[in-house]
Amino acid sequence: MSVFIPLGVLDDAVIRKIAEISGENAGRCMQCGTCSAVCPMVESMQPSVRQLMLLLQHGQSGAALEASTAWTCAACHTCLVRCPRGIDIPRVMEAIRQMVLRENLDRINPRGIPAETLAAVPPIALVAAFRKLTA
Amino acid sequence: MTTVKTGIAAELIPIYIMGKRYLVPEALTIMKAIEYAGYQFIRGCGCRGGVCGACSTVFRREGDYKIYSGLACQTVVEPNMHLAQIPFYPALRRPYDYAAAVADGAIVAQLYPEVFRCVACNACTKICPMDVQVMDYIGALKRGDLALAASISFDCIQCGLCASRCMAEIPQYHVAQLARRLYGGKLAPRAEHLAAMVGRISSGAYRALLGELKTMSAKQLREVYTGRQMEPAMTDESWRPDENVGL
Amino acid sequence: MKISYYPGCTLKSKARNFEDSALASLAALGFEVTELERWNCCGALFSLTTDDLLHQLAPVRVLIRAQQAGAGKVTTLCSQCYNTLARANRLMREDEEKRNTLNQFMTEEPDYHGQVEVVHFLQLLRDEIGWERIRAALKRPLTGLKVAPFYGCMLLRPKEVGIDSPVKPSILMDFIAALGATPTDFAAAEECCGAYQVLAAPEAGLKRTRRVVEAARASGVDALVLSCPLCEYNIGKQQQELAAPGGALPVFYFSQLLAVALGAAEESCRFDLNAAGARELLEERGLIAAAARK
Numbered sequence: 001m002s003v004f005i006p007l008g009v010l011d012d013a014v015i016r017k018i019a020e021i022s023g024e025n026a027g028r029c030m031q032c033g034t035c036s037a038v039c040p041m042v043e044s045m046q047p048s049v050r051q052l053m054l055l056l057q058h059g060q061s062g063a064a065l066e067a068s069t070a071w072t073c074a075a076c077h078t079c080l081v082r083c084p085r086g087i088d089i090p091r092v093m094e095a096i097r098q099m100v101l102r103e104n105l106d107r108i109n110p111r112g113i114p115a116e117t118l119a120a121v122p123p124i125a126l127v128a129a130f131r132k133l134t135a
Numbered sequence: 136m137t138t139v140k141t142g143i144a145a146e147l148i149p150i151y152i153m154g155k156r157y158l159v160p161e162a163l164t165i166m167k168a169i170e171y172a173g174y175q176f177i178r179g180c181g182c183r184g185g186v187c188g189a190c191s192t193v194f195r196r197e198g199d200y201k202i203y204s205g206l207a208c209q210t211v212v213e214p215n216m217h218l219a220q221i222p223f224y225p226a227l228r229r230p231y232d233y234a235a236a237v238a239d240g241a242i243v244a245q246l247y248p249e250v251f252r253c254v255a256c257n258a259c260t261k262i263c264p265m266d267v268q269v270m271d272y273i274g275a276l277k278r279g280d281l282a283l284a285a286s287i288s289f290d291c292i293q294c295g296l297c298a299s300r301c302m303a304e305i306p307q308y309h310v311a312q313l314a315r316r317l318y319g320g321k322l323a324p325r326a327e328h329l330a331a332m333v334g335r336i337s338s339g340a341y342r343a344l345l346g347e348l349k350t351m352s353a354k355q356l357r358e359v360y361t362g363r364q365m366e367p368a369m370t371d372e373s374w375r376p377d378e379n380v381g382l
Numbered sequence: 383m384k385i386s387y388y389p390g391c392t393l394k395s396k397a398r399n400f401e402d403s404a405l406a407s408l409a410a411l412g413f414e415v416t417e418l419e420r421w422n423c424c425g426a427l428f429s430l431t432t433d434d435l436l437h438q439l440a441p442v443r444v445l446i447r448a449q450q451a452g453a454g455k456v457t458t459l460c461s462q463c464y465n466t467l468a469r470a471n472r473l474m475r476e477d478e479e480k481r482n483t484l485n486q487f488m489t490e491e492p493d494y495h496g497q498v499e500v501v502h503f504l505q506l507l508r509d510e511i512g513w514e515r516i517r518a519a520l521k522r523p524l525t526g527l528k529v530a531p532f533y534g535c536m537l538l539r540p541k542e543v544g545i546d547s548p549v550k551p552s553i554l555m556d557f558i559a560a561l562g563a564t565p566t567d568f569a570a571a572e573e574c575c576g577a578y579q580v581l582a583a584p585e586a587g588l589k590r591t592r593r594v595v596e597a598a599r600a601s602g603v604d605a606l607v608l609s610c611p612l613c614e615y616n617i618g619k620q621q622q623e624l625a626a627p628g629g630a631l632p633v634f635y636f637s638q639l640l641a642v643a644l645g646a647a648e649e650s651c652r653f654d655l656n657a658a659g660a661r662e663l664l665e666e667r668g669l670i671a672a673a674a675r676k
Contacts, residue, residue: 044586076574
């Protein structure tokens with residue numbers, strides 16, 4: 001993946017918005033990549049967690065919100081435990097999800113899930129998925 | 136002081152219907168007050184007896200932030216109440232095959248998966264004009280307890296105010312109805328005495344008695360009916376008539 | 383001190399085998415908890431936003447119910463419920479501003495200040511009952527059974543509510559040892575099962591299933607024990623989607639093995655609700671009587 005980094009003053013609007021929603025400063029990330037290394041979902045996401053943090057640091061809000069990263073995150077909190085900078089990355093992911101969901105845009109359609117799946121999964125799967133992925 | 140049709144002298148009090156001020160006689164129900172103010176109900180009015188759920192009203196009181204609700208046919212006007220009718224709120228009921236349906240939590244998840252979006256904000260319970268613990272029956276349905284949901288939602292009159300307030304966009308009253316129908320038809324224990332009675336009827340035990348009634352004139356029927364021994368207004372389940380020819 | 387038991391939605395529906403076996407085990411150990419009469423879904427996941435308190439209402443309401451029941455502690459079996467309730471409790475204890483806002487919003491409820499303590503069932507076993515008492519009460523030690531713990535996420539992370547070290551936990555290993563089985567660690571014990579992504583990104587979820595099952599197989603374990611119904615679904619039930627060679631890797635709720643070892647009535651284990659292989663393994667090892675095949 002290539003990251004377009006514009007010349008000039010970095011736009012910190014998205015970092016500030018994320019801080020407002022989550023209380024976390026994504027600007028503190030030092031790009032060590034530990035998060036990506038321990039992320040159990042990393043092979044299914046594009047870009048990786050570290051790369052997403054880089055996008056945020058460069059004010060690339062469009063790319064960050066369109067990325068699959070936050071939507072593939074399972075909120076397992078492994079990165080939180082391992083981050084040497086102590087950044088609560090799950091909260092950053094939540095903030096990105098919320099920036100989309102608060103526009104009333106669902107990422108999963110509850111009525112679109114196959115009937116046999118709805119009947120089979122435990123209630124906590126439905127509650128958790130709808131909390132993370134519906135507006 | 137004004138005199139309404141009943142001849143009872145009543146004070147006129149100000150109320151606000153959809154933002155417009157009207158003076159209406161105190162002690163009227165909201166429904167009658169709205170009619171007194173000159174409106175005509177074409178919809179949003181049904182039984183006028185507090186059971187059909189067609190005339191839900193939401194109102195606020197001055198000096199208070201809260202939203203209140205009531206049935207227009209049952210709630211008496213108060214000075215300076217600000218009200219509007221919410222006779223209908225879109226909430227779609229989903230079709231399903233009742234005969235084939237299995238009465239457990241899976242069908243709730245299949246028909247109304249949005250139930251699992253409930254965040255327990257309790258806005259539904261707070262708006263319910265029938266004091267149904269709506270949040271609690273949604274909670275019961277999330278854990279697949281149709282019997283509990285049927286029991287908690289028993290007083291629901293399907294007015295739809297819960298759905299109007301739901302931040303999870305759940306059509307609560309339709310889900311509750313699904314629970315009651317499945318519980319009533321497939322889970323509730325069968326009443327043995329009912330089956331016994333049906334058996335007696337179909338065996339012809341009452342054929343002669345009915346035949347006798349069928350030969351009577353309207354006058355005779357009226358006499359039999361009005362002459363029967365009545366159950367006292369206040370009595371318990373132990374009361375029995377002196378003579379019970381029908382049973 | 384009165385201990386309330388909060389079941390959670392899944393324990394009353396898909397995970398009856400978890401609840402029934404746990405309660406039967408407590409009865410066998412002579413330890414009492416009282417199920418909450420009135421409760422709601424906890425929300426399954428703790429809300430990670432700071433500017434939205436609405437999603438904290440559900441767990442806080444549950445804590446209020448425990449307080450109303452006169453409980454000093456509330457215990458849960460489901461790891462997700464535990465995590466959500468424990469974190470909401472910390473919020474109510476530590477953040478005065480949010481506590482006040484939440485209390486003021488819920489005008490219909492009594493105020494809550496975090497008085498109740500949230501404990502996971504495994505903490506009860508370890509801290510209140512103790513491994514020694516369990517060991518002494520064994521009727522049928524699980525000798526020779528190689529069992530690996532699958533902690534998943536919610537028992538351990540974040541560390542503020544983790545019931546053990548987030549990077550090197552031992553509580554389930556100690557539990558397995560207390561049952562007389564052979565505790566066997568494996569590489570994926572603290573990893574994620576894929577969680578709710580089973581609904582949104584099922585392919586990504588299945589990669590998790592494969593990874594955990596293969597890691598367990600590589601360690602030569604007979605079975606996994608876990609404490610989360612979503613893990614049980616993703617690692618247990620979803621194995622059928624993998625068509626892995628070597629048959630199914632049995633997955634148990636920890637309480638099921640506890641009930642078997644304590645000699646509790648087998649009906650309480652509800653092995654019919656487990657994924658394939660669970661009941662068969664215990665039958666084969668002579669730990670439960672062989673069931674009549676349909």
